[in-house]
Amino acid sequence: MSTTSMQAAIAPAALTSWYEASARTRVRLLLDPESFMEFVGPEKREVSPHLKVFDLPEQFDDGILVGHGSLGGSSVLIAAQEGSFMGGAFGEVHGAKLTGLLRAARDIGSMPVLILFDTGGVRLQEANAGELAIAEIMRAVIEARSAGAKVIGLIGGRAGCYGGGGLIAGCCSALAVSEQGRIAVSGPEVIETNRGVEEFDSRDRALVWRTMGGKHRRLLGAADAFVDDTIQAFRDAALVLLEQVGGFELSTLTNEQVRLEARLRDFGSCADAVDIWTAEGVADAGAVPALPVNQFIAVADHVRRISHDTR
Amino acid sequence: MEDFSLRHDARQPAGGARKMAIVGVVASGNLEVLVERVVPERECLVEIRTTAEGFGAVWNAVVADFVDRYSPGGLKFSINDGGARPDTVSLRLAQAVRLMEVEQ
Amino acid sequence: MTLDEILASMFPAGHDVKNDEGVVYGSGSLRSGGLALVVGVADRLPLGVDDAIILSAHVLRSIARDSGPILVVVDSDSQRMSKRDELLGLNEFLAHLGKCLIYADSHGRPTIGLLYGHTAAGAFLSTALATRVLVGLPGATPVVMDLPSMSKVTKLSLEVLEEKAKSTPVFAPGLENLAQTGAVHVIWDAGVPLVDQLETLLASLPDIDDGRGLLGKQRGGRPKAYEIAERVRGLGLQSR
Numbered sequence: 001m002s003t004t005s006m007q008a009a010i011a012p013a014a015l016t017s018w019y020e021a022s023a024r025t026r027v028r029l030l031l032d033p034e035s036f037m038e039f040v041g042p043e044k045r046e047v048s049p050h051l052k053v054f055d056l057p058e059q060f061d062d063g064i065l066v067g068h069g070s071l072g073g074s075s076v077l078i079a080a081q082e083g084s085f086m087g088g089a090f091g092e093v094h095g096a097k098l099t100g101l102l103r104a105a106r107d108i109g110s111m112p113v114l115i116l117f118d119t120g121g122v123r124l125q126e127a128n129a130g131e132l133a134i135a136e137i138m139r140a141v142i143e144a145r146s147a148g149a150k151v152i153g154l155i156g157g158r159a160g161c162y163g164g165g166g167l168i169a170g171c172c173s174a175l176a177v178s179e180q181g182r183i184a185v186s187g188p189e190v191i192e193t194n195r196g197v198e199e200f201d202s203r204d205r206a207l208v209w210r211t212m213g214g215k216h217r218r219l220l221g222a223a224d225a226f227v228d229d230t231i232q233a234f235r236d237a238a239l240v241l242l243e244q245v246g247g248f249e250l251s252t253l254t255n256e257q258v259r260l261e262a263r264l265r266d267f268g269s270c271a272d273a274v275d276i277w278t279a280e281g282v283a284d285a286g287a288v289p290a291l292p293v294n295q296f297i298a299v300a301d302h303v304r305r306i307s308h309d310t311r
Numbered sequence: 312m313e314d315f316s317l318r319h320d321a322r323q324p325a326g327g328a329r330k331m332a333i334v335g336v337v338a339s340g341n342l343e344v345l346v347e348r349v350v351p352e353r354e355c356l357v358e359i360r361t362t363a364e365g366f367g368a369v370w371n372a373v374v375a376d377f378v379d380r381y382s383p384g385g386l387k388f389s390i391n392d393g394g395a396r397p398d399t400v401s402l403r404l405a406q407a408v409r410l411m412e413v414e415q
Numbered sequence: 416m417t418l419d420e421i422l423a424s425m426f427p428a429g430h431d432v433k434n435d436e437g438v439v440y441g442s443g444s445l446r447s448g449g450l451a452l453v454v455g456v457a458d459r460l461p462l463g464v465d466d467a468i469i470l471s472a473h474v475l476r477s478i479a480r481d482s483g484p485i486l487v488v489v490d491s492d493s494q495r496m497s498k499r500d501e502l503l504g505l506n507e508f509l510a511h512l513g514k515c516l517i518y519a520d521s522h523g524r525p526t527i528g529l530l531y532g533h534t535a536a537g538a539f540l541s542t543a544l545a546t547r548v549l550v551g552l553p554g555a556t557p558v559v560m561d562l563p564s565m566s567k568v569t570k571l572s573l574e575v576l577e578e579k580a581k582s583t584p585v586f587a588p589g590l591e592n593l594a595q596t597g598a599v600h601v602i603w604d605a606g607v608p609l610v611d612q613l614e615t616l617l618a619s620l621p622d623i624d625d626g627r628g629l630l631g632k633q634r635g636g637r638p639k640a641y642e643i644a645e646r647v648r649g650l651g652l653q654s655r
Contacts (some may be wrong), residue, residue: 022336039650040643042333042345045389049638053583054569055312057362057391059337060345066647068654077651084336092585092640096628100644104651111655122536124568127559127586129637131536132598132627135544136644138510139625142517167540170510185505185537186496193564194496211502222504250478253518256511257475260468263503268465273502311507 014232018156019180021231023065023080026116029231030154030238031069031078038067040097048091050126059085062093066101072239076112077101083118083159090164091123095133102140105149112150112242115172120187121163134164141171145248150174152241154234155181155223156214162187173245174308176225176237177214179293183222184212210273210289215296219277219288220267221259224306228293245308255310280304315367316358317374321384324352327412334406342392342400346407352385361392373397377404386411416552416605418457418488421531424609425486426451434458438466439488440473442481446610447617452477452524455488455542462538463495467508470542474515477524484525484617487516489543490532509541516545525620527613530555530590530599544598548621550612551590551602558588584636595636597627 013029021029027036040046042060051058063085069078079098081088098115105113122130141151153169155161156178161169166185169175177183186194188202201207210216218226225241227233246252270276277285280303291299325348335343342361350356357374377383381404388407392400416424418439422432425443432441432453437460442450454470456462474485494505520526528546533556543549543557551557565586566573580587584595593599600621603612628644631637 024333037654039647041331042343043331043347046639046643050583050585052312053579054571055362057312057337057360057393059343059391060333060389068651075654077654082336084338084341092637093643096640096643097647099628099640100647101651103644103648104654107648107652108655122559124560124565125586127565128593128596128598129585129631129640131539131559132544132593132596132631132637133640135540135598136625136627138513138540138545139517142514143521146518146521164537164540166506167510167513167537170507171514183506184501185494185509186501191496191498191501199496200498211498216502217504220504222507250475250518250522253471253511253515254475256507256514257468257471260464260504260508260511261472264464264468267503270502271499276502 013235014230016231018178018229018231018234019158022084023082023116023118026231027065027078027080030235031071032073035069036067037069038065039101041065046093048093048126050092050129054125056125062091063088064094064097066097071114071235076114077105078114078116080116081118083157086123087120088118088157088159089120089123090130090133091126092129092133094123095130095137099133099136099140102137102144105144105151106140106147109147109149112152113144114238115151115153117153117155117161117165117169118157118159119161119163119165120159121165131164134168137168138171141168142248145173148247150242150245152176152238154238155183156229156234160212173248173311174224174241176227176234176241177217177223178227178229179214180229181214181217182208182212183217206289215288216273218300219280219282219304220263221304221306224308226297226300252309252311259310312360312362313364314360315370316356317371319355319375319378321353321355321378322382324384325382325386325408325411329411329413332407332410334410335403337391337393339393340395340399342390342395342403344403344407345389346411347387348385348411350385350387354385355383356387357390358388359390359392361394363392363394369397373400377401381405381408383408416531418490418531421488421529421552421609425613427610438469440470445483446614449483450481451483452481452485453488454485456491456538457488459490459492459533461492461495462509462541463497463500464503464505464508467512467541471512471515474519478519478522482523484527485516485519487526487528487542487546489528489530489534491534491538491542493535494537509537513541513545520547521623527616530557532556535559547623548600548616549598550616551594551599553602553605555590556588557590557593561588592636595631595634597631597634597637600630
């Protein structure tokens with residue numbers, strides 16, 4: 001770790017990389033200063049009951065912090081996964097914290113939830129508990145949204161947002177991603193292991209980024225906002241999305257059905273992300289991966305406007 | 312996994328008034344340190360849980376040096392270690408003490 | 416049991432359920448009256464974008480048109496692992512299917528999963544695990560991660576994992592292990608006509624509130640999840 005917690009505490013949000021920061025640093029700098037109050041924090045030592053079976057070290061917060069704070073003066077609930085601890089994977093305690101937070105949001109009905117994803121998916125050592133936790137979280141997201149709470153996902157960490165994390169992200173009201181924010185169900189190594197290197201070469205980093213990375217997700221309409229890799233940029237995006245996103249009702253789902261059917265119709269035969277971007281009308285699709293943030297946002301806003309009632 | 316705890320006398324109480332702080336993460340070559348102001352103010356307690364077995368003497372030396380340097384009286388340090396090098400351990404312990412001195 | 420046998424035993428009064436290359440949809444006549452929508456995955460199909468969108472379309476059409484419960488029958492592989500599926504946003508398609516089922520359940524269309532074969536990972540989450548009640552049939556083989564793959568990731572030998580699996584159901588594949596965590600509510604008896612068991616279930620459906628945490632605690636498969644979620648919920652409510 002090049003950036004210590006001490007330095008990060010002093011560095012302003014605009015200078016701190018989201019990708020490099022720890023979950024705690026992200027939360028501290030994303031929210032209004034000194035506003036974060038943690039629920040069942042590390043001093044409670046609610047560690048995983050299963051890791052010791054595998055002789056693996058525990059972390060006092062089981063790799064996620066949840067709590068309450070303020071963003072731009074308004075109350076929010078917030079959860080942040082620590083991608084450096086076991087790849088940010090969902091275990092029993094880790095998942096239960098997020099489930100409880102979302103159920104609080106459901107019961108309150110008006111307080112938004114920010115989920116700072118950084119996860120490889122299910123924690124294998126407690127696979128059944130982790131898988132079920134994800135199922136519970138998906139349901140809890142929908143219940144919270146149905147009750148009127150907005151649930152915003154922020155994605156740009158080391159571990160990306162893979163496996164069941166990708167499905168939870170797909171349940172959120174809106175997502176903000178940075179270029180580093182990869183979203184997928186099967187990770188590159190998983191596809192390669194199961195289907196062979198001809199199907200997907202996990203060591204081809206350019207392929208990984210343009211298939212699963214933030215730019216493609218934004219151009220596809222899978223993410224609502226594309227941001228620079230700073231905590232300030234994510235904060236700004238969260239504030240804007242909280243203003244923009246709507247509720248969750250049957251029309252949201254029928255709109256999403258139409259949106260996804262159109263995607264299959266328009267891009268279903270494309271072999272590569274570059275073909276999709278070309279089909280969308282990006283003038284020089286091959287140049288997209290190298291585009292600086294502001295130029296990319298301009299291109300994305302030009303070819304695909306995001307409507308906020310289709311997810 | 313190996314567990315042990317080290318208790319030291321401290322020359323003076325640690326500075327600041329903060330009750331609790333946490334630094335680091337549990338990953339290969341890294342560790343987390345949870346520090347709490349919960350022991351008598353002339354004592355310091357360090358509880359360690361580590362993946363690297365057989366390094367008791369090294370931990371003893373690193374912690375003794377840390378206590379000598381910072382005199383963190385009144386503090387209990389709980390460590391989950393993923394096999395960090397001694398210099399990383401020293402760095403995290405020092406960060407933890409400094410965080411306890413920061414206004415909250 | 417095969418899908419045909421299951422459907423025949425569940426709907427003796429008849430059904431029009433079709434299996435279109437692993438994508439299952441139609442309806443069955445309930446003994447207690449009315450129809451149940453049936454959707455699902457058969458023949459161990461890996462669930463990809465093209466399949467998920469058909470299933471969600473059926474669920475949405477039925478929400479607008481029908482009444483009665485929704486049965487989700489599952490014998491799938493895991494999600495379809497391919498460049499094309501990920502390129503097109505498989506996570507959204509699977510989440511969308513799950514959302515449609517969860518929405519239906521809370522709008523008068525109680526959902527019942529029927530796991531009669533295999534399933535895994537993302538396919539499991541967007542079908543069987545997105546229902547209110549999950550029923551397992553004997554012989555079903557759900558896995559989150561198979562032991563050989565887990566052996567690769569954890570660097571523990573297969574023998575060690577098999578030994579650990581006996582004492583720790585939380586990571587090992589299998590219907591019983593999932594039932595202990597609270598994921599599977601009930602395992603039906605293949606020797607009793609399914610119509611009887613279905614009607615019993617429909618007459619005493621659990622509450623819409625997700626009870627899987629409590630179930631896992633009572634069965635000992637998830638010692639901490641229920642209590643942690645409740646504590647966090649309580650603290651969250653105090654922040655109002």
